[in-house]
Structures are given as C-alpha cells and as structure tokens.
Amino acid sequence: AKIQANPVNFWRHIRWQATFLVDLSTESLPPQCVHAPEGARFAALPKLSGASLTGGAAQPGAEEAAAWRQVCRNPPATLCRTKHTADDRNWIVVQQRRSASLGFDRPWADYVRGFGDGENFWIGLTALHMLTTASNRGPGVNLRIQMTFWNGTEAFAEYTGFQVAGHEANFSMTYSQMSKSKSSVFYDALADGKGAGFSTYDRDRDRDSGSCSQTWGRGGWWFGACYKFYPNDLYPPGGRNLDWKYMKWASNKEIVSLSSVLMMVQI
Numbered sequence: 032a033k034i035q036a037n038p039v040n041f042w043r044h045i046r047w048q049a050t051f052l053v054d055l056s057t058e059s060l061p062p063q064c065v066h067a068p069e070g071a072r073f074a075a076l077p078k079l080s081g082a083s084l085t086g087g088a089a090q091p092g093a094e095e096a097a098a099w100r101q102v103c104r105n106p107p108a109t110l111c112r113t114k115h116t117a118d119d120r121n122w123i124v125v126q127q128r129r130s131a132s133l134g135f136d137r138p139w140a141d142y143v144r145g146f147g148d149g150e151n152f153w154i155g156l157t158a159l160h161m162l163t164t165a166s167n168r169g170p171g172v173n174l175r176i177q178m179t180f181w182n183g184t185e186a187f188a189e190y191t192g193f194q195v196a197g198h199e200a201n202f203s204m205t206y207s208q209m210s211k212s213k214s215s216v217f218y219d220a221l222a223d224g225k226g227a228g229f230s231t232y233d234r235d236r237d238r239d240s241g242s243c244s245q246t247w248g249r250g251g252w253w254f255g256a257c258y259k260f261y262p263n264d265l266y267p268p269g270g271r272n273l274d275w276k277y278m279k280w281a282s283n284k285e286i287v288s289l290s291s292v293l294m295m296v297q298i
C-alpha cells in the first residue's frame with residue numbers, strides 16, 4: 032500500500048534495471064529527452080553506464096540524473112536523442128549529417144556548446160566529454176559510426192574505449208581500438224585523429240603545418256594531418272563527390288563519398 036501511495040519510492044527500487052525516472056511535475060526537460068506518454072507525470076531517461084561524475088558519495092542515481100539534466104539542457108534541446116540497436120544496446124546520438132540544410136563551418140564556441148536542427152547536429156564537446164568519461168566500467172565508452180554511401184550501401188564501424196577529454200585538455204580524443212568484428216569496414220579511418228586535440232577554423236590543434244579546418248570545409252574535428260574520416264566536412268550539394276572537402280570515409284586504397292553519417296555512444 033505504501034508503494035502505491037508513493038510512486039516515486041516505488042520507482043527508486045527498479046530504476047537500476049531499467050532507466051532513470053524523473054518527476055515531470057518538478058522537472059522541465061525538453062520532450063526530446065524523455066520517453067513518456069503525453070500527460071504522464073513520470074518520464075524515463077536512458078541509463079548511463081555506471082555514471083560517477085564527481086566521485087562523491089551522493090545518493091545512488093543522483094549524479095546520473097544530474098548528468099542527464101546537463102546533457103538534455105545543452106542547447107539546442109533537440110540534440111538529445113537516443114537509439115536502440117537490434118542487439119539490445121542503447122545509444123545517444125552525438126553527431127548526425129543527412130542534408131546540406133545546416134552548415135558545419137562554425138567557430139570553436141559552437142563546437143563546444145553544440146548546434147543543430149532536425150536533420151543535422153553536433154551534440155557539443157562539453158556533453159561529449161561528460162558522456163564518454165562518466166563510465167566506471169573502464170576508460171571510455173563504445174562509439175558506433177553509421178554511414179550511408181550514395182549507392183544506398185550502409186556501413187558501420189565500432190570502437191571501444193572512446194573518450195573525449197575536458198576543456199583544459201583541448202577536448203582531445205582517444206580510443207582503445209576499432210572493433211573489427213562489429214564493423215563492416217576494415218580500415219580504421221578515425222586513426223589520424225587519435226590523441227589529437229579538437230580543431231576548428233579559429234583553433235588550430237592539428238598536426239598539419241597549416242590548418243586542416245581552414246583548408247577543408249572549415250568544420251571542426253580531431254585532425255591529424257589531416258584526416259581519412261571527417262564527418263563535419265561540407266555536405267556534397269549535388270550527390271556523390273570525391274573532392275576531399277566533402278564528407279567521406281577513406282582507406283589507403285579507396286575513397287567513399289557519404290550521403291549520411293551518424294555517430295553515437297553507448298549508454
């Protein structure tokens with residue numbers, strides 16, 4: 032009877048097996064962040080993997096809830112979206128390109144904060160740092176990159192241990208390894224930027240003598256000198272285009288022009 036009289040306490044017992052619940056009468060999260068029928072009092076947030084953001088001994092779940100509030104309020108609010116893959120894993124989308132409706136030639140401040148519309152977005156480096164370092168299962172999280180070629184072929188690549196450092200470390204990116212058994216492509220096109228700080232056209236931290244961003248599309252990325260995969264490059268306005276200034280996945284032997292890209296991290 033007590034449980035039925037107090038649904039908040041009831042949900043506290045099962046949230047670790049399912050998702051974190053928030054009380055919509057006291058929370059004002061954007062609708063894209065929550066999974067609840069219209070008019071519901073409680074909404075579920077996807078579960079972060081063992082989040083411990085501060086190392087403090089707060090109430091179990093409190094830091095997780097705080098993490099989601101921070102991600103979901105990171106403007107623009109439409110950035111917070113999740114996906115469920117057929118192998119029963121949950122992901123949060125951190126980057127997406129589907130059209131030329133939105134330019135990715137943006138300054139440092141935009142890439143830190145995040146930007147986007149309904150089809151194209153970047154979740155922001157602050158959110159990426161938080162999402163990829165909150166796990167205590169080990170360093171980093173799983174990253175999945177999904178791509179569509181102009182002939183309709185779908186390809187994907189997965190990485191383990193993906194993590195983005197904080198502002199003080201230039202949001203540098205690293206990972207453990209590409210998961211060949213969970214990837215449909217063989218070549219690791221992300222490798223050029225492994226260990227690199229993040230660069231934009233107004234912040235050069237690449238290993239090239241010039242500025243990779245200024246030379247190629249003016250987007251932000253973890254450039255080496257310069258890249259084989261750069262999804263924040265220009266979107267090819269007329270379809271398939273192998274010019275380096277348009278988004279692509281490349282190996283030592285071939286270059287593939289992309290019609291869509293999506294990057295997501297497992298939660």
Ligand SMILES: [Ca+2]
Pocket residue numbers: 235236237238239240241242243
């Ligand atoms: Ca440079």
